[in-house]
Amino acid sequence: MSVFRFVIPFCFIAAVSSAAAQDNLKAFPSAEAGMARYVLELPKQEDESLFQVELIVGKEVEIDPVNTYFFGGQIQSKNVEGWGFTRYVVERLGPMAGTLIAVDPDQPNVARFVRLGGEPFLIRYNSRLPVVVYVPEDAEVRFRIWNTTAESSPMDKG
Numbered sequence: 001m002s003v004f005r006f007v008i009p010f011c012f013i014a015a016v017s018s019a020a021a022q023d024n025l026k027a028f029p030s031a032e033a034g035m036a037r038y039v040l041e042l043p044k045q046e047d048e049s050l051f052q053v054e055l056i057v058g059k060e061v062e063i064d065p066v067n068t069y070f071f072g073g074q075i076q077s078k079n080v081e082g083w084g085f086t087r088y089v090v091e092r093l094g095p096m097a098g099t100l101i102a103v104d105p106d107q108p109n110v111a112r113f114v115r116l117g118g119e120p121f122l123i124r125y126n127s128r129l130p131v132v133v134y135v136p137e138d139a140e141v142r143f144r145i146w147n148t149t150a151e152s153s154p155m156d157k158g
Helices: 019-025
Strands: 005-007 035-041 051-063 069-071 076-080 085-089 096-098 110-115 121-124 131-136 140-147
Touching: 035 140, 051 069, 051 131, 069 110, 085 121, 110 140, 131 140
Parallel strands: 085 131
Antiparallel strands: 005 140, 035 131, 051 110, 051 121, 051 140, 069 096, 076 085
């Protein structure tokens, strides 16, 4: 049975220092005022078709420890004019919504990472280009690497 699983190989989100990476970043403009640019360099894999990258945008917020929260907003894929590369943009984060489970008023709030609501945002794994994400300054970008095997399983006719 083919199953996607979550792994984090050696990857990083940071300012990139290698010459090749700097050349690739020329296509991506600096962040506008009020925005931040995050860059993810992926290590080369033998068969990159077996991998996907999940982008997770949100921020750490002081909230009650019981309810489940999420932010409104969405990640948009945009073309970098003249280059044919894709950049990912979140124009705004909010409002925050959540479940309405009653909480003991004396229970202290906790700091938790609250992400955008909706389905996971998965993109193709490509170690030849950086993954560049623009978000509001107060937001944070996290990621997960998903992979599977090349094996597949037949389904029963229904």
